[in-house]
Amino acid sequence: MNTLDGDRGEPTRGRGLQAFSAGLRLSLSTPAAILLGSAAGFGALANDAGMSLLNAVFMMGVLFALPAQVVMLDSLARGGSLIAGGLAVALTGVRLLPMTLSMLPLLRRGRLRWRILASHYIAVTAWLEGMRHLPSVAPADRLTTFLGIGTGMFASSLIGTAIGFQLAGSVPASLAAALLFLTPIYFLLSLMAAARQAMDGLAIVIGALLGPVLYLLVPGLDLFLTGIIGGTAAYVLGKKLSAFEAEDDA
């Protein structure tokens, strides 16, 4: 009977609930645990920067992408302008476009408002999990299942933020420092884990070296410029390198 429903593409309410809770269950995985931990790191950082608990949790929910959150938070904490922070936030947000685009074939069926909600859940962790699990889900259930995965991840990231926020304010200073350290080490290792080509490695090294220099030269716009200049340099060098290797092979 389920297959018949799937063929017509009109999931019943009960079936939708089933697909949603299947997604929720999928979201309770190792990546979600890492997400909880990294959200806790963000919560600690937010507390340290003088943010209120409500604003920190709200920021987690409304941006739902840690790099954008940390860029904004850290820039404001340094006394930077909202515009400069927003520019850097936008630059981290562009990478969500190809992610949403590549996921679209899996989420084509469904009402627009649910697809818009699904697109809000697109950030590295939920995206990876969706791409991993959705192909084996019946096409009519994919959007609902992804809403389940996303909702689970969303909830654990909000809870993680609140936990990290409270911990940072109540543990000894050395432990709080270790909590604050979670964000940079998590970001760096995530970049390394996601690196597939020479270009990715180049972008990490160039960005890491260029960042501090530009911070001292042009504070405020440093991250924006590190992205544009460092990323373009890595792109060009990476292209040259792969062309060189192709020549070598021939």
Place this chain on the structure above:
Amino acid sequence: MTNEALLSSPIGLLTLALVAIIAHEPFRWLGLYLGHGLEADSEIFVWVRAVATALVAGLVTRLVMFPVGALEGVALWMRLGALASGIAIFFIRGRHLGAGVSGGAAVLLIFQYATQ
């Protein structure tokens, strides 16, 4: 309005929502809207990926070398040493993210206790 107010007041909530709607969420909507005609693996997105990677790598060194909050109280060599240790543990454990992250944070704790 000061940045402190932005970070902690109810008006800050509105500002955060505006930043999200103007500078961040549109890229998700655009991904939904563009659907046809643009491939997720087209060349422009290879560049986008490099830009985002360089920016976040720059953010990492900014957070570690020039921290604004409590991390400032931890010596620079400890921060850099813990970062290097995290990277080493990550690779030794076969690119294990959880091991690298918790290992790096643990090394920072050990440094602090060892020098007290």
